[in-house]
Amino acid sequence: MSKLGVSVYPERSTFEKDAAYLDLAAKYGYQRVFTSLLEIKGDQAAVVANFKKVISYANQLGLQVMVDVNPDLFKQLGVSYDDLSFFHDLGAWGVRLDLGFTGQEEARMTHNEYGIKIEVNMSKGTHYVDTIMDYSPAKDNLLGSHNFYPQQYTGLGYDYFVQTSEQYRQYGLNTAAFVSSNAATYGPWPMQDGLCTLEDHRGLPIAAQVQHLKMTGLIDDVLIGNAYASEAELKAAAEVFFSPYPLLHVDTVSDLSAVEEKVLFAQPQTYRGDFSDYVIRSSQTRVIYKDEDFPAHHLDAIHAGDVLIDNDEFGQYKGELQIARRDLENTGRINVVGHVVASDLPCLKLLQPWADFKFVAAE
Helix, strand or coil: CCCEEEECCHHHCCHHHHHHHHHHHHHCCCCEEEEECCCCCCCHHHHHHHHHHHHHHHHHCCCEEEEEECHHHHHHHCCECCECHHHHHHCCCEEEECCCCCCHHHHHHCCCCCCCEEEEEHHHCCCHHHHHHHCCCCHHHEEEECCCECCCCCCECHHHHHHHHHHHHCCCCEEEEEECCCCCCECCCCCCCCCECEHHHCCCCHHHHHHHHHHHCCCCEEEECCECCCHHHHHHHHHHHHCCCCEEEEEECCCCCHHHHHHHHCCCEECCCCCCCCEEEECHHHHHCCCCCCCCCCCCCECCCEEEEECHHHHHHCCCEEEECCCECCCCCEEEEEEECHHHHHHHCCCCCCCEEEEEECC
């Protein structure tokens, strides 16, 4: 089952703030927590105790905590890859290997006696996962997750993201990627321009980022990389993540008729399977509303992303809903009733024929 997650960084906040944030996350159905223990500065015992307190609280809420580490931390803590008792005592559900070992160690770690999940870095782009699989890991305990990228313009390109994600999907492994809150102010490092996996997501509304990852079909778990997302963001991300349909936000014309409002929002839409290069068709609305009138209005030139309803001049097609896939001439038989918001336009490219989707009025 796919999971939604948040991130906390105990060294950079207080227990009270982290606990309140985890309470909010649990309220909206979040199940995973990411935290980073890449290095320990100062009093090691105090740092570990602080992490343990936060992880224990998350566990009480039923959340699953993944701790990001690297080989240097193993050395600093005196931990061996074949003895994960430290992480068991910490209360961790899983250990994410930011850098990793040779592949053999990772495979052995998946057979640990505690059932701790081992999550490896999907963004490497090498045959790393193939090497791990050569050593017969316990697949139920092996997961993959992409990096996040704090510096603007350094996030993954979409084609590379697809390529590296497919390396893990071919083995049936659980996958994860990060989105970024626009309200959050920090991550594991002082400098951050957001903490997303895909560069194209930086600065977008969080719901659009989550929706896009979900629609790729390549990512199981979606994690908010920076802290703290606002409650409105947590709610918006959860709404699209847990929705049975893709949700496309639409700016409508101000004088939308009552029946046009029903056409847009009263039921899910279905993308016709005999698809066109020019429009996404949802034909069932012309059946549901066949006895309604659709007077001509807003006969503007049609642009990609416009939401369209065939008017009375289109005969048997009146009431059919469409989304323009490219710029088109308007012959006077189509009402331009709205536009898919810019942040959701990338999702249109991922919408598949016969898929259901729903419109949501943009705020």
